Amino acid sequence: MRDRIASASFWKQALTFQEEDIDFFERSYKNRSETPFPSHGNQGAKGLPLLTSLFEMSLLLYSASSPMEEVVAPGHRAVTKHFPEIVSNFGTKMPNGVPWHGYDVTHRFIAQLILCKATQAEAAAFFEALDQFDRIWDAGGYDQIWAASRRHFGLPEVPVTSDVHWPEAYRNLWLAIDPAEPEFARPHHLKKFLDGWYDEMASELAAQTTRGENLGENSTYVGYWCLEAAAASVAFRIDDRELRDHPHYPGEWADWARR
Template sequence: MITLLNESDWKIQKREPYQKYKDYGNVITQALESVQIIGEKINNKEFLKDKPKGAIYLSSNHFLKASLELIIYSYSAGVNVAELAKYFPKVVESLQILAKHHINFHKSSECDGHLVPHLELITDEYWEALQLVCFSILFGQPEHLSTIMDILAYENDEQDALLDKLVSPWLPDRDISNIYLRQLPYRKLDKIFAAKEEDRPKLMSQYLDEWYGASKREPYHDRHKSSQFPGYWSLEAAAVTVILRIDDSSYRDKSYYPKDLVDYAQSQYTPLDQQGNTVSDDTRLRCVACEICPQSGEWYSPANNMEKRHFDQGETMPEIPNNPWGETIWYLDLSH
């Protein structure tokens, strides 16, 4: 579980210069309480059986928002990226819980038949969808992308070009939309995708220079004037840098560029040369059940309620039977 930094550590570690400790503390404290309280109740069938379906859906929606807040506010505060990556499967689980209870509400007599998306991509909720996709990539957990995109597709009449392009390396059979549902700043990335490799660093640097001014209609714009300020981070610039393997040396210290997320992501993916061939045999930091453990250490899985277990290199990683998560994926604990 993500924890609140004390003020002395926060002063040393914080990444977002506009973040205030009091505001950060209030948001994280409330989010932790919400996640704990809702998490205990949302899967309790006995507790839920007499509750209105609409109220359950609203609670699950708050559960997702609080889970995402823990990630983005903690990143701004300087929390270690490996800690945030460890928590991310819980965020995906909260998205699945939201989808389940939202559909239950739609099927109930409480719903007037007007079906709406779980996250509506033409509204401010696009930013939450973008966080889910980008964090999945930047935390080195692309196995969640299929689940995320399936949930985002629900009742959204159009899909989004940027989201489709971001997931395309891992979901190659997915059609790529040509519509940017949120025009600025995101459609400016189109020319980076289309550019020659040598031109991409300059174009990305320009994108970051223009990012804040182009984001006037996005929900994070001007939020530094509020107590609910998550931080200014162009997660999409980071994800595109990782996907296209752009040399970020010319822009890695620019405002809004989450370089620590990029550095972490690059440590998770096996580097490729320009022809797409493997050029090194980096240690894999996640492992699917029934595969061979690539490194001795403490491993955890959302299928095992994040409980750590020690495995030695060469062991066969076990399956957790009948778990609510489904597939068993183990992650190496990087905190040691």
């Protein structure tokens, strides 16, 4: 197992439950005009559980040591197909539009784009959907990290509103990829980001990093993987040798993405 917190039997059961959830959410999303969606009161939210379930399936599969081609497939579908599709179908204007999902979740989605080796066209569709939130909700605009991710995919430059929207969590990630920083300092900054990532996410109940405290049969633990660190290493060619033994670093995923 790549994740040693949970047992092999836990991952087998968790994957079965996740497959059932995805099947249900896919059927509900396809029949959204006829099927009430649980715990969501507006039409736009109907696609979000499917998006989340696919994303989490990639994390589960990685934790359970599945082959990398299987690992990337659900997350790739979530960020390159369903996210743009959901925004296009429902828009972002409340009360019936897609609600803003947050800065940290956007970081996770962008990292998934990089680690799943999305094409330029797929990345362009993702960011076009993301732009809808900024125009309507003034969700902070592009910071330096998001703008750098766009450049990684060869997309046009966009106005930048700040260095980092959430500096307590992401300043060291920005320093790791900042063109003004010397090359030798990048691995150091990336390690500092990775070292503080879990505590910062857990303190804000962000990025689904607090869900494994009880690994009973109802647990929805998917693994504590910092996709953002791996994506930065891949996209900006940062030496990750110091990170390989870190419990939150998905090193095999980074290796696959580099290939």
